[in-house]
Structure formats: C-alpha cells, structure tokens
Amino acid sequence: MSNLSKDQELTIKTFPLSIAEAGQVTLPQEVLDSLQVSPENSLLLLQIGELVLLVPRQPQVSSLADCFVSLMNTSQVSLGDLLEGLQEERQTIWEESQHRD
Amino acid sequence: MIRVFLDSSALIAACGSASGASHAVIVMAEIGLFKVVISEQVVDECERNLMKKLPKALPVFRQIISTIAPEILPNPSTTEIEQWVAIIEPKDAPILPAAVVGQVNRLLTLNTKNFTPEVSAQSGLLIQTPSEFIQQIRALINKELSE
Numbered sequence: 001m002s003n004l005s006k007d008q009e010l011t012i013k014t015f016p017l018s019i020a021e022a023g024q025v026t027l028p029q030e031v032l033d034s035l036q037v038s039p040e041n042s043l044l045l046l047q048i049g050e051l052v053l054l055v056p057r058q059p060q061v062s063s064l065a066d067c068f069v070s071l072m073n074t075s076q077v078s079l080g081d082l083l084e085g086l087q088e089e090r091q092t093i094w095e096e097s098q099h100r101d
Numbered sequence: 102m103i104r105v106f107l108d109s110s111a112l113i114a115a116c117g118s119a120s121g122a123s124h125a126v127i128v129m130a131e132i133g134l135f136k137v138v139i140s141e142q143v144v145d146e147c148e149r150n151l152m153k154k155l156p157k158a159l160p161v162f163r164q165i166i167s168t169i170a171p172e173i174l175p176n177p178s179t180t181e182i183e184q185w186v187a188i189i190e191p192k193d194a195p196i197l198p199a200a201v202v203g204q205v206n207r208l209l210t211l212n213t214k215n216f217t218p219e220v221s222a223q224s225g226l227l228i229q230t231p232s233e234f235i236q237q238i239r240a241l242i243n244k245e246l247s248e
Contacts, residue, residue, distance in 0.1 A: 046132070048125045051239055059131045060168045064161055065119040071158045072117055079117040083211065085150040086109045092149075093142060094192035097179065 027054075103135035106200040107171070108210035109146040111231050112139065116158075116165050122231035126209065129238075130169050135206075137171040140199035144173060174203045188223045190215045197224050209234055 017025045035056045037043060046053040072078070105126065107115070114123035130137045144166070151159045177198035185194040193215045200208045201224065208228045210216045221228040229237070 046128065048128065049235070049239070051242065053129075053132065055132045057132070059128050061115075061127050061131050061165055062119055062124070064165045064168065065116055065124055068116045068158050068161045068165070069119060071155060071161065075155055075157065077155050079114060081154060082113050082117055082150060083110055085154050086113060086146055087212075089146040089149045090109070090192045093146065094195075097182075097195075 102133075103207075104138050104172075104203065104205040105130070105135050105234070106138045106140075106196075106203060106205040106208045107143065108196060108208065108212060108216070109143045109150075110211035111209045112143060113147055113150070114211055114231070116162055122235045123209075123211070125235055126231050127165070127169050130171075137169050138174060138200075138203045138205050139171045140174045140196065140203075141176045142195050142199070172203070174199050177202065185224070189220050197226065200224075200226055207234060 015028050015031060017027075019025055031054075032038065035043070035054075037056055041056070044055050044058050046055055046059070072082075107123075107126070111123045111126070114121055115127040116124075118124055127137065129135065147162060148159060151162055177195055181198040181202075182194050185197045189197060193212070196208070197220070206227065208216070208226050209231050210228065211230060213230060216228045218228075220226075
C-alpha cells in the first residue's frame with residue numbers, strides 16, 4: 001500500500017540586483033533570455049508574503065478569486081460554510097457509492 | 102515538475118480567499134511552478150457544494166479550474182478504495198488511492214482532523230496544509246540563499 005512520494009528538487013538561481021535611485025533594477029540578460037522577454041515587454045512582480053517572484057504574465061486566478069469572494073459576500077456565504085458543505089458532500093458521495101455496490 | 106494534489110477543502114479555500122495560502126498555491130501553479138492534480142471526486146464535491154450554497158459562483162469556479170489546468174484523475178475503483186478504509190475515515194478513503202496512483206509529491210488539505218500524520222505515514226503520501234507547503238517553499242529558498 002505504501003507508495004512514498006519522491007520529493008523533487010526545485011531549480012533555484014539567484015541574481016543579485018542593485019536598485020537605482022528611482023527604484024529601477026537591471027535584469028541580467030540570462031533572465032531575460034530564459035523568460036523570453038525583451039525590453040519592450042512588461043513583467044509582473046508577484047509578492048507572496050516575503051516571497052517575491054518576477055513572472056512574464058499576469059496570473060488570472062487572483063482576479064477570478066476576487067470575483068468568487070464578491071459573490072460569497074453578496075450571498076452572505078462564508079468560507080466556513082463552503083468548507084462545511086464539502087464535508088457533507090463527501091459523506092453523501094460515500095453513501096451513494098455504498099448503495100451502488 | 103512537482104505534482105501537488107489539492108483536496109477539495111484546499112481548492113475551495115483557494116477560490117474563496119485571495120489572501121490565504123491555498124490561493125498562493127494556485128497562483129504559483131498558474132505561473133508554472135508546479136502542476137495541480139485533483140480527482141473527479143474533488144471536482145464533483147466542489148460543484149455539488151456550490152450548486153447548493155453559491156450557484157452563481159459555479160461558472161467562476163470552472164474558470165479557475167480551467168485557468169490552473171489541473172490534471173484530473175479518474176476516481177479509484179471500489180476495490181482500490183477498500184484497501185484504504187482501515188486507515189482513514191471511510192468517506193475520505195477515495196482521495197488517498199487517487200493521490201497515490203497520481204504519483205503526486207504532496208497532498209494538500211485543510212482537513213487535518215482526518216488526514217493525520219498517521220495517515221501520511223501509512224499511505225506514504227506527504228500530506229500538508231497549504232500553509233505548511235508555502236512555509237516549506239520559503240524555507241527551501243532561504244536555504245538556497247544561505248548556501
């Protein structure tokens with residue numbers, strides 16, 4: 001039954017950057033090449049807690065989640081309500097499977 | 102690429118809170134840091150739940166799923182599920198064989214009551230909360246930076 005998951009290594013490269021007076025930074029050519037971007041393109045700086053990522057495109061899930069949260073607020077449904085509902089659905093699916101067999 | 106199985110609790114939390122660790126997980130998945138894996142049952146649970154409690158959000162949920170493009174695993178057979186009933190609450194048993202067959206590197210869930218360290222040890226699956234996973238990524242990066 002045991003199937004121990006293997007932990008894969010993340011490839012992490014570090015590039016020291018200097019910040020100019022106006023907050024500008026110069027990205028190394030290696031980074032620009034690997035992201036396949038040129039000086040005319042724009043990048044997105046994504047901050048997750050203390051973690052900062054520079055990505056070549058705008059993630060869509062955050063704006064979708066904002067929309068989802070807005071619908072929750074409008075309907076006065078909390079995340080707790082939804083999580084509780086999931087447990088009920090899991091129980092229902094289990095019971096349905098028992099009746100099928 | 103690292104394969105991360107999202108239980109339905111983590112998936113719904115990712116949709117329903119843009120500031121939580123679960124959401125950070127799907128953002129990082131969208132930008133390609135790892136592959137999200139779910140099972141048909143996870144989708145079914147979320148959609149049934151939304152149909153009852155927040156039907157207007159169902160199209161948004163489906164858009165989120167489409168955006169993170171998860172690998173959706175078929176549900177395990179009854180025989181496969183039966184092997185796991187002894188180590189976890191029966192209703193949660195279908196999730197374990199799906200994650201094992203999917204050869205995921207982690208199973209992320211908010212249900213720490215049933216997905217315990219004992220379940221992790223017996224299944225061989227690395228089970229974490231999304232918050233633990235994010236903390237591990239930070240620790241990994243800090244370690245790399247300090248070397």
